[in-house]
Structure formats: structure tokens, C-alpha cells
Amino acid sequence: MPSWAPLNAEQLAEQRRGLSKEQLEDRRIVGVNAETVTDVSATDIPGHWGLGQDDSWDLEKFRQGLKIEFQQNKPYDAAFSLIGVDASIANAYRRILMAEIPTLAIEDIFVFDNTSIIQDEVLAHRLGLIPLTGGKKGLDRLSWFKKPPPKDDYAAQALYDQDDLAPSASAPNDHNTVVMTLQTECRWATQREDGRDGKALAAEGETDPAVKYVNSNVYAHQLVFEPQGDQANWFEGDDAIKAMNPDILIAKLRPGQRIDLRCHCIKGIGRDHAKFSPVATASYRLLPHINIISPILGNEAKKFQRCFPRGVIDLVPDDEGSGENKAVVADPMKDTVSRECLRHEEFKGKVKLGRVRDHFIWGVESTGQFESDELFLDSVRLLKAKAEKFKRHLGELEEGR
Amino acid sequence: MATDGDHEMADATAGAEANGTSGDFVKEKQRLRLLPGSSDTQASFAFEKEDHTLGNALRYMIMKNPDVEFCGYSIPHPSETVMNLRIQTWDNVSVMDVLKRGLSDLADLCDVVEDKFTAARDDFNDSHPDRVATK
Numbered sequence: 299m300p301s302w303a304p305l306n307a308e309q310l311a312e313q314r315r316g317l318s319k320e321q322l323e324d325r326r327i328v329g330v331n332a333e334t335v336t337d338v339s340a341t342d343i344p345g346h347w348g349l350g351q352d353d354s355w356d357l358e359k360f361r362q363g364l365k366i367e368f369q370q371n372k373p374y375d376a377a378f379s380l381i382g383v384d385a386s387i388a389n390a391y392r393r394i395l396m397a398e399i400p401t402l403a404i405e406d407i408f409v410f411d412n413t414s415i416i417q418d419e420v421l422a423h424r425l426g427l428i429p430l431t432g433g434k435k436g437l438d439r440l441s442w443f444k445k446p447p448p449k450d451d452y453a454a455q456a457l458y459d460q461d462d463l464a465p466s467a468s469a470p471n472d473h474n475t476v477v478m479t480l481q482t483e484c485r486w487a488t489q490r491e492d493g494r495d496g497k498a499l500a501a502e503g504e505t506d507p508a509v510k511y512v513n514s515n516v517y518a519h520q521l522v523f524e525p526q527g528d529q530a531n532w533f534e535g536d537d538a539i540k541a542m543n544p545d546i547l548i549a550k551l552r553p554g555q556r557i558d559l560r561c562h563c564i565k566g567i568g569r570d571h572a573k574f575s576p577v578a579t580a581s582y583r584l585l586p587h588i589n590i591i592s593p594i595l596g597n598e599a600k601k602f603q604r605c606f607p608r609g610v611i612d613l614v615p616d617d618e619g620s621g622e623n624k625a626v627v628a629d630p631m632k633d634t635v636s637r638e639c640l641r642h643e644e645f646k647g648k649v650k651l652g653r654v655r656d657h658f659i660w661g662v663e664s665t666g667q668f669e670s671d672e673l674f675l676d677s678v679r680l681l682k683a684k685a686e687k688f689k690r691h692l693g694e695l696e697e698g699r
Numbered sequence: 700m701a702t703d704g705d706h707e708m709a710d711a712t713a714g715a716e717a718n719g720t721s722g723d724f725v726k727e728k729q730r731l732r733l734l735p736g737s738s739d740t741q742a743s744f745a746f747e748k749e750d751h752t753l754g755n756a757l758r759y760m761i762m763k764n765p766d767v768e769f770c771g772y773s774i775p776h777p778s779e780t781v782m783n784l785r786i787q788t789w790d791n792v793s794v795m796d797v798l799k800r801g802l803s804d805l806a807d808l809c810d811v812v813e814d815k816f817t818a819a820r821d822d823f824n825d826s827h828p829d830r831v832a833t834k
Contacts, residue, residue, distance in 0.1 A: 344765040355763035355804050361811050366819040371830045378819075380812075386755035387808065393752040462728050671820050675813060682809035684753050685802045688746065691731040692802070696795055699733075 327587050327652040332640040340384055340655060369659075376670035379585070380658045387681075388582060388658045394677040395580040397568040401667055402430055402437060402476060402539070404561040404573075406445070411558035414516075416549045424548055425480075425561060426573045428518050429665035432476075433537025436529070437667070442467050443474035443564045472527030476539050476563040479522050484513045484551035507550075514551050519544030521561070539563070542666030576673055578663040584653035586633040592648045596622035602649075605639040607632050631659065734783065741769075741787040742794040749782040750774060757784065760808070761801035766792040 329336035341347070344354045363382040370377040380388060407422040414421070444461065446468045447454035467474065487496030487510060496510040507514045518541035525533060533539055549557065568575035588610070594602050595616055602625045603611040612628035635653070639645050662670040734743040746753065754772035761770040761784075769787035786794050824830065 340759075343762050353763070354765045355760065357804070357807050357811065360808065361815075364811060364815050366816050368819060368823040368827075369832045371820060371823055371827070373830075383808075383812070384759050386759040387812075390752045390756040393750075398752070460728065462726065671816075675816060678809050678813045678816065681753075681756065682806045682813075684749075685757075685805040685809070687727070688731055688753075689799060689802045689806075690727070691729055692795065692799055694729060695731050695733060 326655050328584065328655050330635060330637065330651040330653060332637060342384075371671055373669050374664040374666055376660070376662045376674070378660050380582075380660060382656055383658070384656065390681055391674065391677045392580055392582060394680050395577050395662065395673060396575050398680060399576050399668075399673060399676050400565045400567055401574045401576045402432070402440065402563050402565055403571075404428065404430070404478070405564045405566065406562040408560045408562075409558075410560070411556050413555045414549050414551050414557055415555070421549060421557070421559075425521075426571070428521070428546055428548075429542040429667060430539055430563065431542040431666045432533055432539040434668065434672075436532030436537055436539075439473070439532055440476070440565050441474045443470055444468065470562060470564075472529055474564060475526070476529065476533075477524045477526055478539065478561045478563060479524055479559070480516070480520055480548075480561070481522075481558045482513050482516050482520055482551065483556040484511055484553050486510065486553045487512050507552075511551075511553055515547055516549040516551060516557060517544060518546035518548060520548075576664060576668055577670075578665050580660070580662045580673075582658040582660045584655065585657035585659060586630045586635045587652040587654050588627045588630055588633065589650040589652065590625060590627065590648065591650060593618070594625040594645065594648055595620055598644055599623050599625040601642070602639060602645060605642070605645075607634055737794070739793055740791065741785075743783055743785045744798065746782045746784065748780050750780060751782075754782045754784065756805060757801055760804045761786060761797060763804070764797055764800060766790070767797060
């Protein structure tokens with residue numbers, strides 16, 4: 299019977315009695331069957347379960363029910379469980395983490411000399427994707443920069459005027475732009491300067507470019523931060539803007555080729571371009587739920603254990619006197635929900651698979667500009683800021699009527 | 700064109716604050732519109748520059764209000780960043796109040812999550828110097 303069908307007298311009486319803990323737990327499970335998924339939507343909406351249950355929003359009830367458990371909090375890689383929120387809220391945090399947290403990245407490149415085989419635009423694209431890192435206090439103080447479109451492009455100009463940006467946002471200055479330069483030149487290795495004669499070695503048959511030439515590989519650590527104006531104070535010493543991974547290979551050169559360019563880095567959001575996303579990825583999965591309905595014993599239990607990843611199912615001595623081992627669920631978090639056990643005849647009707655609808659196991663991998671736990675907190679604060687912003691707009695809308 | 704933007708970078712205007720809220724305060728553009736055909740107990744709103752991120756979360760918070768008969772959101776076209784939200788209420792409850800309450804509840808929820816997360820994170824950092832939970 300669907301939950302919205304009218305209740306008969308027996309069910310009404312049961313409803314008035316209140317729910318057992320098991321029944322309440324049951325409502326939290328999304329059913330995972332061999333080829334279908336059932337009970338996907340949340341049912342904690344007021345009125346869904348009739349008059350016996352009050353599901354309206356209660357901040358205190360939410361606060362009691364919310365749990366956060368960390369599995370790992372390394373600086374750029376956090377794994378934690380968020381229990382008690384709805385999927386729409388968890389998804390909002392995930393979307394904000396990936397697309398709406400401002401990050402610094404290389405945007406405009408001014409090329410003075412590029413005689414390498416990598417085209418200007420390809421080089422610019424690669425440089426933009428390099429994740430940068432720097433001191434948090436400096437990064438927080440950067441303001442926005444948005445390059446105004448050419449005056450004759452009326453459509454873009456109209457769109458540009460719609461953004462509510464400060465007038466100072468249309469010109470690069472030391473408050474909204476960070477400058478980095480890249481200057482390298484590749485040459486043959488010489489006896490005098492490098493202790494080996496590259497040309498002679500090449501004539502003998504040497505093929506390794508690291509031996510024959512000097513500076514033939516251009517790496518990310520060769521990007522030099524040039525503090526402008528006030529920036530020397532905010533980004534000093536360890537806090538200087540630099541590439542997070544110094545060993546990223548940008549380009550390869552041969553003798554006589556030079557790269558001489560200046561990069562302007564600005565703040566942007568992931569929705570504009572993926573290079574501005576502060577996370578390598580932020581994702582969550584729901585906690586798997588394995589419900590063993592009737593006991594699985596002996597050899598069947600061994601086979602059942604092999605249907606799941608190691609550590610999910612434990613074999614314990616059966617306390618009901620059969621003398622064999624019984625399968626019990628040890629750690630559902632290790633399960634990958636491959637539904638292997640549903641493929642075998644002997645387990646039909648003995649096990650029900652599912653996922654817990656409001657238990658989100660998060661993995662936040664930062665690219666290195668900010669720390670993972672701070673990123674999650676920023677995403678929570680950003681959702682709150684959005685709500686507050688629209689409260690203000692609603693106030694203005696009401697005033698205007 | 701390449702050298703167009705790269706003049707000597709001017710320092711920010713004197714007295715401008717660092718985080719962009721310079722002396723000349725920028726008025727936020729109104730991003731919330733009421734669609735035609737709305738009345739006091741049923742209305743459709745258009746949120747500009749918003750998508751499923753706010754839409755689904757707000758829809759959930761408003762549905763948690765027992766005075767709401769109907770609440771749904773849609774994105775009319777993926778090429779335009781507009782999100783429409785429709786609210787219909789029982790009895791004589793004002794739609795504006797419901798929306799305001801939904802937004803407040805969402806802000807409160809974020810506050811609770813932020814507090815609990817910070818507490819859990821600090822607890823974990825203190826009790827696990829190598830930052831990994833041992834099972």
C-alpha cells in the first residue's frame with residue numbers, strides 16, 4: 299500500500315500508538331534491489347504520514363539529530379559523515395563547494411616572447427589550470443576584477459552593467475590582481491657553465507634532453523610571484539603565491555627557444571571556469587545498509603562474506619545452538635554496494651540491501667589553495683549568505699508593492 | 700590588444716578598503732521578482748542567477764512548513780539562469796511570510812551545521828594528532 303492510501307481502522311490504531319524504533323529506522327532506508335531502487339524520496343514532509351506524526355521544521359529537533367563524525371582530516375583531504383540533513387541541503391553544499399567558492403587562478407597572460415612549440419593559447423590554457431596556493435589572510439582580502447568588454451559590443455556591455463561590482467573592479471590593481479612571471483630560455487649544455495658538453499654528447503649519440511640541454515623542461519615552480527603595491531605585506535615568506543605542485547610540466551623547449559610572459563591572476567568561481575574550482579572534487583555517498591532477515595549459517599555464511607568487500611561481513615559463532623558460524627554485518631561503510639549477494643539463489647529472501655537516506659559520507663579533496671575543512675565551512679556560510687541576500691531582496695520587494 | 704591591459708598596475712584608490720567594499724557602496728541589484736497572476740496566498744517568484752543549489756534547498760525548507768499546500772521549483776530553460784519557485788498556502792497565510800520564514804529557517808540550519816561541524820572538527824583535531832581515525 300502506498301503511504302498516501304487511506305488507512306483502515308487497524309492501521310489508524312497502530313498509528314496512534316506511535317512508531318517503534320525499527321519502523322522509524324525503516325523509513326530512513328532507500329531500497330537497493332537487483333535492478334531497481336525504491337523509496338528514494340524523503341518522506342519527512344508534514345502531512346505525509348498523517349496526523350500521528352509531526353514533521354514540521356523544528357530547529358531544536360534538527361540540532362539534536364545532526365551528527366558529524368570525522369574519519370580523516372588531513373589538510374587537503376577530509377573524509378567525514380554528515381548525518382541528519384536532507385539530500386537537498388547536502389547537495390547544495392556539494393554544488394557550492396565545486397562551483398561557487400572564490401579561488402585565485404591565472405586568467406590573463408601577456409606574452410612578450412614565446413618561440414616554443416607550444417602555441418600561445420595552449421600555453422595560456424595550461425597555465426590557467428595550474429592550482430595556486432598562498433596565505434589565507436592575503437587571499438581573503440582580494441577583491442573582484444571583471445574585465446569590461448570592448449565598447450562596441452553592446453550586448454556584452456549590457457550584461458556587464460548588470461553585475462553589481464564596485465567601480466574599481468574594472469581595472470586591475472593591487473587589490474584584485476596578482477602578477478606572476480615566467481621567463482626561461484633553453485640552451486645547449488656547455489663545459490664551462492654546466493660541466494658537460496651537450497653538443498659533443500649529442501654527436502656521440504646521447505638522446506636524453508636533460509643531459510644535452512639546460513632548461514629544456516619548464517616546470518610550475520619557475521613561475522615567479524611579483525608582489526605589487528600592498529601585496530608584499532599580505533603575501534610574505536611562506537604565504538607567497540606559488541604553484542601548489544611545483545613539478546607540473548608546463549612546456550618543453552629546445553635550444554634557442556624562449557618563453558617570456560606575465561600572468562595576471564584573479565579571483566573567480568568554478569561556475570565560470572573549472573580552473574577556479576577549489577576542490578579536485580567534493581563528493582558524497584550514502585551509507586550502505588545490509589539487513590540480514592533470516593540467519594545465514596556455515597558455508598553459506600562464508601560465501602556471503604565473499605560477496606562483499608573485506609571487513610563488511612564478520613562470521614561469529616551462532617548463539618542459537620546450531621554450532622556453525624553466522625554472518626553478521628561488521629562495517630557497512632566499507633561496502634561498495636555491488637549487489638553481488640542478490641545474484642545468488644541461496645540468499646534470495648534472506649538479505650535486503652539499501653542505503654541510509656540521510657547519512658552522507660563526504661570526501662572533500664582540495665587542490666591546495668584552501669584546507670578541506672575550511673572549504674566545507676565556507677560552503678555552509680555561502681548558502682547562509684545566499685538565504686540572507688534573498689531575505690533582503692524579499693524585504694525590498696515587499697516595500698516596493 | 701595584448702598590451703592593452705598591462706599598463707603599470709595602479710595602486711587601488713586611496714582609502715579603498717581591501718575587501719572590495721570601497722567607500723562608494725554598490726547597491727545590490729534586485730534579484731527577486733514576483734511573477735504575474737500572484738495573489739496573497741499563492742505566488743510564483745523568479746530568482747535570478749540561482750539554480751538547483753538554492754532552489755532545492757529552499758523548496759525543502761518551505762515544504763517543512765505545515766501551512767504550505769504546494770511548493771515546487773523549476774528552471775524554465777537551462778540557458779537562462781532563472782529559477783522559478785511557486786508557493787501555495789492553506790487558509791489565509793501570506794506567501795511572503797512563508798518565503799521569509801523558509802529563508803530564515805535555511806539560514807538557521809546553516810548556522811547549526813557550521814557550529815556542529817566546527818566543534819566536531821576541533822574535537823577530532825585535538826584527539827587525533829595524525830588526523831586519521833583509527834577503527
